[in-house]
Amino acid sequence: MSEVKGAYNVCIIGGGITGTALAYSLCNLGETSVAVFEKSYLSSGSTGRCGGGIRQQWSTKNNVRLAMRSVELFEHFKEDVGTDIEYYQGGYLMLSYDEEEAKQFEKNVEIQREEGLDVEILTPKQVSERYPYINTEDLVLATFCQKDGHANPHKAVIGYAQAARRMGARIYTHTEVLGIDVQNGKVVGVDTNQGYFKCDAVVNASGPWSKQVSQLVGVDLPTESYRHQIFVTEPLENFFPMMAISFAGNFYMRQAQHGQFIMGQGDKDEKPGINYNVTFKFEKELTVKMVKLFPFLRNLRIMRHWSGMYNMSPDAQPIIGQSNIVNNYFYAVGYSGHGFMVAPAVTEALAELIVLGKTTHTDISYLNVDRFANAEVEKEKNVV
C-alpha cells in the first residue's frame, strides 16, 4: 500500500458528469469531505464526448419523472451552480419511420402527458411546414417536446467541479484509482497512483470502466462498454433549434450554440471493449442517410470525428444505488447512452441516499442492480 495522502468521508471515482455533479450535490447537503479521482482530465470519459442532448420523452413513467426532475435542475443551473452551460430548450423532435414504432410513440406520449409533460404529435405535413429543411418522405409521425433541449457537457462538468471546489471538495485529476481497500465487508480506503486515501464511502462513477472498478470492490456489475462514434461539421448560422432523433432511423443530430451540426448513430456490429478509434465506414453510412433526410447538410464539411463509450446495462437503463454486499459502496453507472441528461437528478438522489440514507426528490430504487435478479426486466425502448 502506498503512502496515506488524505482522508475523506466520500471518495468518488470518475470525473465525468456523474462524479462532479455528485460532488456538488454532496456539498449542497453539507457533506464537504469529498474527493473526486479522475485518471485523466475532467470530462475525458463519455461526458466530454457525448451529444449533450437532454430529453424527457421516455417510455416508462419512472424514466420520465427522473428526466423531468433533471430538466428542472438544468433550468436552474446558472443560478444554482453558477456557470452558463449553453443550456437551450429547443425541443426534441422524435421522428418515426416505422408504423409499429409510431404506435408505441403514441402510447409513450400518453404516459408522458400523464406525468404532466407537454408533448405534441405531428404529422409529416406539420413537420415539413414547421421545418422546411427536413425531407419528410417516409416519415410516419413525429413527437415534439419544446422543454427538451441540449447543453454543453464539458461546461457542465467544469461548472459542477468549480462549484464543488468552492464548497470544499477536492478534485484530483490525473489520479487513477488502482485499488479499493475492503476490510470486513466495508470500504476503508482507495489506493491511487498518487497515494492512498482513507474514506467512509466510495462511489463508482467511472462510466466506461464501471465493471473493472466494481471488481476492485469485489462486486460484479452487469455492464459492458460499446463504442459510439460522433462527428461535427463546420458551423452555419443557427436555424435548427431542436435535437432531431430517430430510433428506427438510428440517428440523432443537433446544431450546437456555435453553429456546428453534431450527429451520431449506433452500430449493432460493435464489439464490447474500450476503443477510441474512428472508422470511415461510419462517416459514409451516416452522411448518406442524413443528407437524404436533411438535404442542407450536403453543403457542409465534417470537421472533427471522434468516439466515446456507451456503458450499457442489460435493460438499457442506468444502474444506480447502494451495494448490499459491500455496504458503503455506491454506484451510478450503466447509463446506456443517456447519462448526461439524467445526471443532475440521479446525483441529487444518490447524494441524499449517501448523506440522509433515503431519497427525497426522486425515487431511484427501481434502478438498483438487484432488478436483474428478477427474470423480467422492462427494457427502455427509446434509445439510439
Next chain:
Amino acid sequence: MVDNQAGGKRHVDAIVIGAGPAGLCGAIAIAESIGDGTKVLVVDEGIEPGGQLPKQTHKFFGHEGFYASVRGFEIGKRLVDKARELGINFLMQTTLAGIYEDSIVAYDRNSNSVSEYTADYILIATGASERFLLFKNNTLPGVYGAGAVQTLMNQYKVMPGKSFLIIGAGNIGLIVAYQLLQAGAKVKAIVEATSKIGGYMVHANKIMRLGIPILLNHTIISALGEDRVEGAIIAQVDGKFKPIPGTEKEIAVDTICLAVGLQPSVELVAQTGAEIKYISELGGYVPVRDENMKTTVNNVYVAGDLSGIEEASTAMIEGYIAGYNIAQKITGKDMSEKITNMKNELVEFRKGPFAAKVREGLKKMGISFPGGGYREEIQQMPSSLSRLKAVIECPQAIPCNPCETSCPTGAINTGGNINGVPQVDYEKCTGCGICVTKCPGLAIFLVQQREEHSIVGIPYEFLPVPEKGSSVKLLDKNGKYVADGQIDRVMINRKEKTHIAFLKVPKGMEGVVRHFEMSTVSEESQAYICRCEEVSRNDVEKLIDSGITDYEEIRRVLRIGMGPCGGKTCRSVVLQIISEKTGVPISESRLGAFRPPVIPLPIDAIVRYAKGVGTDE
C-alpha cells in the same frame, strides 16, 4: 495512374504522405528497390509536388550529392522527374484526411471527391507547420505567415503587399526577406526577440548589406489599422522578453510577415497510434522513432521535418533511410549497405554546431550522433591581392561545401568535414569566379588591388542588372553608404542566375564594400490565440487562474482549436501559456487529441463516394 474507382478501397504496397524532399526520396528509394513505382503512391495537398522546395528561389546548402547549390524549386523538379520516371503515382491537391481504424482516406479538392486506400507500409513525411505569434490585432488582413507569403509570391507570383515588416530572424525570416527584396518589395526591418540572429550568418549578411536592419531584442506589440494593416508598433524587450515601456516605435508597413518557427505536423502519425513525445529541440511534438525511421507502430515510418525540424538535405537522407527499410521489408532483400551509407551521410551532416539541438533532441529518443571534428578557424583576407582572388566570408561551421566541390583548381577546402569553415589556397585560386556563383550563401567575393583603384566582385541576384560603366553608391556589409563607385563590368550567368557585378572601389576599401545601390533608382493581452473562435490570451489566462490547467479542459471550455482550422494555429500557443502560468514544462504537459479529418471533408463528396457515383466534374 491509380484509377480512382468510386466506392472501392485501393491497395498499394506503400503510401507516402507528403511530397516534400523527405517523402519524394522515400518514394524513390522504395520504387527503385522494388523495381516498380506503380506500387508506391504519393499523396500531397500542395498545388505541385516538392513540399517547401517549389516555394524556394534560393540555392540550397548541403553537398552536391543532395543538390547543394541548386535552387529549391529546381531540386523539387529534379526529384519529381526522377519519381515520375520510376512510375510512381502522385495524387496532388489531395489531403490525406485521416488514418482511420478501417481505412486511409484521401480528399481530392480539385474533383471534390474522397477515396480510400489500404497500404502495407505508410511513410509519413508531412513536414511542419508554422507557429503563430500573439500581439494585438494579429488577425488583421495583412498579417501573414512567411509560408503564405512565399506560396503567394513564388508559386502564384502574386505580391501580397509592398512594404513588409518581418518577425523572426531565423533562416526562414532571413530568406523570406531576401526573396521579397528580389521580387521588388520593400523590407522595412526584421525584428527578433532574442539577442542573436538564429539563422545562418551568410543569410543574414545577404540582407544586411542591402541595408535592411535586423533589430535584435525587439518584438512586435501591435498591428495598426482598421480593416487591414497600415503599420506596426515594435518595442525593445528585456531579458525576459517583456517589452520595455518607452521604447515603442511605429513603423509604416502594409504587411507583417510572421517567421517565428515551425512545428512538426504530427496529426496523422498520432492517428496511427504511434507514440508522440514533446522534444523542444526537435520543434515540439514529434513521433518517437528508431534510427531506421520506424515509429512505435510497426509499418509506420516517418522522415523529414515531421521527425524534427531540420534541413532539406537531412530530410532527403531520412527519406532514403525510411524508404530502403520499407523496401527491405517488402522485398526481403538485404539493403543494409545502402542504409548504412545514408546513415553515415547523416553523421557527417549532423556534426556541426547548428545540429547541436537536433543531436540533443535525438538523444532523448536514445539515438546518438557525434558532434565536433570540423574546422572553425576563419581565414583572414590576405593583405595584398594583386590578381583577382576569391575571398570567403562564411564564418560559421555550417553543413555546406559547394565552394569546395565547385572549384576547378581545388583551391577551396572545408577541412575534411562538410561543416568546416572554408579556406582558400591562394596559390591555386585563379579568380575564375565559379565558386562565387555556386555558393548558396552568396558569401564569396572576388577582390583585386589595382594601381589606381581596387575591384570587388559581388554575387548579384536582383533586377535590373546594372550596366557597365554606370555609377553606383557603394555600401558596406551593413548596407551603409561608404563611397561612390562604378560598375567595372558584369559577368552574366544566365543558367544559374547568380551574376557577378565587378565594382571599382577606392583603394583600401576592398575589404569594406560588399554591395551597391544604383544611383538613379532607387498591446499583447488582446492578441487572438484562436483565429476561428476569437479567443484571446486573456481568456485563457483567466481560466488557468481559476484552476483549469489541462489543455483538453481549456480547449473545451473556450472552444480553442474547435473552429474550422482544427487547432493548427493555436494548440502550441495555448500549451505555451499553460506552461508559463503553471511552471510545468510543455514536455510534461499532456498532448491533446488529434481527431480526424485533418481537413474538413465535404459531406457531399463522402456521400457521392459511398454511393459510388464518382466525382463532381
Next chain:
Amino acid sequence: MGRLVEHPILDVKSSTSKTHVVFYFEGQPICALPSDTIASALIANGIDIFGFTEHNHARGFFCAIGKCSSCLVEVDGIPNVRSCITPVRDGINVRRQEGRGKPKW
C-alpha cells in the same frame, strides 16, 4: 500588391497570359489566371479583406495552404469555402463571409 511582372530568378511569363477566368467578387467582375486560387486572384487584384467575423473584425488569408480557415468566403451561396486552396472557375459568385455561413436548402 499585384502580380509579379519581372523577377531575377523566377519565370513570370504566366502573369501576362492571355487566357483568363472571370468570376465575381461582391458582384464585381474579377480577372484571374487559370492557375489562380480565389485568394491569389483577389490579392492580385488588390483585395485582401475576405470577410468579417461574428464580432465584425476584418479577415484575410493567413496560411495560404488551407490550414487556418482565416480566408473563408461564400461561393455561389455555399459558405465556409477556403479561398486560398479553391481554384477559380468561370462565373462563380464569391462573397465576403460575414460571421457564420448561412444555410442553403
